[in-house]
Amino acid sequence: MPGGSSGGSAAAVASDQCLGAIGSDTGGSIRQPAAFCGVVGLKPTYGRVSRYGLVAFASSLDQIGPITKTVEDAALLLNIIGGHDPLDSTSADIDLPDFTASLSEGIGEIRIGVPDEYFIEGLDPEVESAVRTAIKLLEKEGASVKPISLPHTGYAVSTYYILATSEASSNLARYDGVKYGFRAEAGDLMEMYLRTRAQGFGPEVKRRIMLGTYALSAGYYDAYYKKAQQVRTLIKQDFEDAFSEVDVIVTPTTPTPAFRVGEKISDPLQMYLNDIFTISANLAGTCAISIPCGFSSSGLPIGFQIIGRPFDEETVLRLAGTYERETDWHMRRPEL
Amino acid sequence: MMKMLSDAGLEAVIGLEIHAQMLTETKIFCGCSTAFGAEPNTQTCPVCIGMPGVLPVLNRRVVEFAVKTGLAMNCRITPYSRFARKNYFYPDLPKGYQISQYELPICEKGHLDIHINGESRRIGITRIHMEEDAGKNIHQKDGSYVDLNRTGVPLLEIVTEPDIRTPQEAALFMKKLRAILRYLGVCDGNMEQGSLRCDANVSLRPAGSTGLGTKTEIKNINSFRFVEKALEYEIKRQVKVLRDGGDIIQETRLWDSETGTTNSMRSKEEAHDYRYFPEPDLVPLQIEEDWIKQIRETLPELPDQKMKRYQEEFGLPEYDCEILTEERPVAEWFERAVKAGGSPKAVSNWMMTDILRLMNETGTEITELRITPEMLASLIGLIEKGTISGKIAKMVFNDMYTTGKDPETIVQEKGLVQISDAGELEGTIQEILDAHPDEVGRLKAGDKKLIGFFVGQVMKATKGKANPKMVNEIIRKKIS
Numbered sequence: 001m002p003g004g005s006s007g008g009s010a011a012a013v014a015s016d017q018c019l020g021a022i023g024s025d026t027g028g029s030i031r032q033p034a035a036f037c038g039v040v041g042l043k044p045t046y047g048r049v050s051r052y053g054l055v056a057f058a059s060s061l062d063q064i065g066p067i068t069k070t071v072e073d074a075a076l077l078l079n080i081i082g083g084h085d086p087l088d089s090t091s092a093d094i095d096l097p098d099f100t101a102s103l104s105e106g107i108g109e110i111r112i113g114v115p116d117e118y119f120i121e122g123l124d125p126e127v128e129s130a131v132r133t134a135i136k137l138l139e140k141e142g143a144s145v146k147p148i149s150l151p152h153t154g155y156a157v158s159t160y161y162i163l164a165t166s167e168a169s170s171n172l173a174r175y176d177g178v179k180y181g182f183r184a185e186a187g188d189l190m191e192m193y194l195r196t197r198a199q200g201f202g203p204e205v206k207r208r209i210m211l212g213t214y215a216l217s218a219g220y221y222d223a224y225y226k227k228a229q230q231v232r233t234l235i236k237q238d239f240e241d242a243f244s245e246v247d248v249i250v251t252p253t254t255p256t257p258a259f260r261v262g263e264k265i266s267d268p269l270q271m272y273l274n275d276i277f278t279i280s281a282n283l284a285g286t287c288a289i290s291i292p293c294g295f296s297s298s299g300l301p302i303g304f305q306i307i308g309r310p311f312d313e314e315t316v317l318r319l320a321g322t323y324e325r326e327t328d329w330h331m332r333r334p335e336l
Numbered sequence: 337m338m339k340m341l342s343d344a345g346l347e348a349v350i351g352l353e354i355h356a357q358m359l360t361e362t363k364i365f366c367g368c369s370t371a372f373g374a375e376p377n378t379q380t381c382p383v384c385i386g387m388p389g390v391l392p393v394l395n396r397r398v399v400e401f402a403v404k405t406g407l408a409m410n411c412r413i414t415p416y417s418r419f420a421r422k423n424y425f426y427p428d429l430p431k432g433y434q435i436s437q438y439e440l441p442i443c444e445k446g447h448l449d450i451h452i453n454g455e456s457r458r459i460g461i462t463r464i465h466m467e468e469d470a471g472k473n474i475h476q477k478d479g480s481y482v483d484l485n486r487t488g489v490p491l492l493e494i495v496t497e498p499d500i501r502t503p504q505e506a507a508l509f510m511k512k513l514r515a516i517l518r519y520l521g522v523c524d525g526n527m528e529q530g531s532l533r534c535d536a537n538v539s540l541r542p543a544g545s546t547g548l549g550t551k552t553e554i555k556n557i558n559s560f561r562f563v564e565k566a567l568e569y570e571i572k573r574q575v576k577v578l579r580d581g582g583d584i585i586q587e588t589r590l591w592d593s594e595t596g597t598t599n600s601m602r603s604k605e606e607a608h609d610y611r612y613f614p615e616p617d618l619v620p621l622q623i624e625e626d627w628i629k630q631i632r633e634t635l636p637e638l639p640d641q642k643m644k645r646y647q648e649e650f651g652l653p654e655y656d657c658e659i660l661t662e663e664r665p666v667a668e669w670f671e672r673a674v675k676a677g678g679s680p681k682a683v684s685n686w687m688m689t690d691i692l693r694l695m696n697e698t699g700t701e702i703t704e705l706r707i708t709p710e711m712l713a714s715l716i717g718l719i720e721k722g723t724i725s726g727k728i729a730k731m732v733f734n735d736m737y738t739t740g741k742d743p744e745t746i747v748q749e750k751g752l753v754q755i756s757d758a759g760e761l762e763g764t765i766q767e768i769l770d771a772h773p774d775e776v777g778r779l780k781a782g783d784k785k786l787i788g789f790f791v792g793q794v795m796k797a798t799k800g801k802a803n804p805k806m807v808n809e810i811i812r813k814k815i816s
């Protein structure tokens with residue numbers, strides 16, 4: 001299973017159908033499929049890449065990024081897609097460096113933080129060992145490694161699902177059968193709305209619309225949406241605090257290796273928990289990359305994640321590039 | 337109606353919610369034209385019709401207009417404001433939400449003063465915010481259609497405190513508000529065309545108390561003259577309900593101008609839950625103090641300030657000042673005429689009578705008249721110099737109106753210059769005296785009324801060109 005929701009892009013890159021691809025990442029949907037497919041996936045900082053043209057899911061979290069075979073390819077693609085866009089008010093009006101320029105520079109005295117909250121019960125032992133081995137390698141290359149804490153990590157998944165579904169419930173309102181797209185036959189306006197949306201959306205989308213509508217409703221807004229916004233601020237603060245001590249944060253990309261075909265798809269909660277390590281970077285609005293770092297005993301890919309400061313994709317890419325030069329995981333493909 | 341209220345020991349509490357379409361060239365979040373009257377759906381783009389993947393970009397002019405309006409209404413301009421999504425389904429709302437402002441509006445805590453029965457009443461402005469207009473549903477025999485030309489036209493929503501006590505005050509407030517919006521060039525103030533819309537919240541309470549009764553919201557007040565009528569009806573209706581021992585139901589009611597009544601549209605239970613939340617596609621709006629200062633400097637002199645100045649500087653009566661300052665073009669016309677040398681009192685008199693009459697009769701704007709302020713000033717000059725009489729001046733004025741020629745040209749072409757040459761006048765007067773021996777006798781005997789008769793005869797003989805003052809003097813001299 002390639003993972004989602006940019007699993008198609010990741011699978012296409014992994015199976016040599018293309019050199020690189022673009023994905024969208026709201027809670028990990030570039031990095032998670034990249035990890036599952038054994039390729040590189042970069043979620044740039046919120047505001048680095050224009051969202052104009054992206055069909056919005058959760059506007060405050062969505063970000064477009066490259067999925068590629070190598071770190072250098074990711075840097076090349078970011079050079080092209082990055083930068084200010086006057087058509088996207090949330091795209092940042094700041095300089096776009098040449099991300100390939102600093103790739104070959106050494107990692108110097110880079111400081112890596114390893115958050116306790118990401119090495120928890122339920123983390124697959126094979127994933128943990130692959131990531132710890134990767135950290136050791138980076139240490140050998142000259143990085144200093146220290147344990148850090150991101151204390152609000154435990155609230156990330158619930159915060160994410162409230163904010164993302166709230167925004168999605170609104171973003172998906174335009175698919176109402178009036179102007180374009182699918183329209184169900186009906187006798188009057190209300191019936192047309194109800195039937196169009198009942199028939200046009202799948203069960204997962206409906207689940208999310210219902211969750212989000214509920215979280216924004218009068219009487220529940222303060223307890224859910226507003227509270228989630230407050231927690232989001234705390235999570236952002238966690239990262240700001242951490243980045244005052246370290247330059248990057250290294251974690252597993254996913255708690256488990258890729259699923260086998262047909263596995264686990266029926267349990268939405270299990271699917272949601274897959275994003276547990278990737279969601280925080282979206283909530284904090286910062287950049288993160290997933291790169292291959294091994295295979296499970298059953299031959300399925302494992303990836304690890306490097307999270308950087310906002311708009312410091314250069315450091316993230318440089319560290320990822322260094323790791324990639326010293327390993328050959330990105331050259332190997334899982335047996336299907 | 338007021339008697340009905342006071343008899344019941346009640347007073348009305350009224351708050352207004354006004355929507356004003358802004359006179360920007362383009363829409364609030366895209367570059368489409370806001371021009372009125374185009375073919376349906378020709379002034380649209382992917383952004384304003386809510387295509388997937390598009391994003392809004394805020395029109396700077398809209399913010400400028402909002403700040404301008406806020407300043408003119410004595411509001412605090414909030415340094416940090418935010419847009420919010422108001423979610424509801426309706427065919428004329430293509431995104432399924434309206435981008436508006438909710439928790440953090442751009443202007444708050446202002447006021448406007450209205451003048452009523454010689455007193456000034458201060459009406460608080462709770463807030464002013466920016467939002468996008470929706471489109472228009474068109475229902476025809478063969479089906480229903482949607483026109484999205486209006487979608488995304490910028491609106492200002494202005495909300496007052498419940499400080500208004502009578503329908504008359506509400507109407508005066510709307511008049512004042514409209515005048516200011518037109519002065520600022522922010523809105524054309526046309527209620528019939530829907531570019532200015534007014535909803536009213538109305539409740540009753542025991543006179544003198546501070547609590548608030550259950551309110552109803554009146555929508556669809558689509559003309560200036562209905563502001564007062566709709567409120568009067570609704571207050572009467574509420575008094576009757578209470579008098580009959582009933583309760584006011586919190587609801588939205590629609591004004592029906594055909595029947596002159598308000599009718600229930602939806603109850604509180606059926607009210608929408610708009611699920612407002614901050615618009616994630618737009619960054620919070622931070623307004624620099626410098627920009628506010630710059631905008632403040634561009635504010636025109638507003639009607640109240642002008643009124644005060646006209647009274648003090650020109651010594652004109654309050655009523656005249658109010659009329660002259662109600663519309664900016666009229667006030668500017670007046671000022672131009674004064675600047676061109678017309679004495680303020682004379683200019684005001686001509687405007688209050690002849691100019692405004694012509695405008696009303698012909699339905700023309702003052703700027704469309706063929707008479708310019710400079711032409712009026714020189715006409716006044718001709719009278720003051722004695723070149724023409726006041727009577728001739730009326731004639732010249734009518735000529736100016738129809739031909740657009742300046743008064744000097746008209747006077748010259750028609751030979752209307754007043755005869756002030758004593759020798760020339762004396763001959764004519766003598767002829768007339770000779771022709772009316774009886775009247776001369778009576779005049780000499782003391783019937784002074786006959787002076788008027790002789791002056792009239794002379795004016796007739798000179799086709800109005802004789803200087804009446806001189807004619808008068810010569811006659812008196814000849815009789816004595």
Ligand SMILES: [Zn+2]
Binds near residue numbers: 366367379381383488
């Ligand atoms: Zn448009």
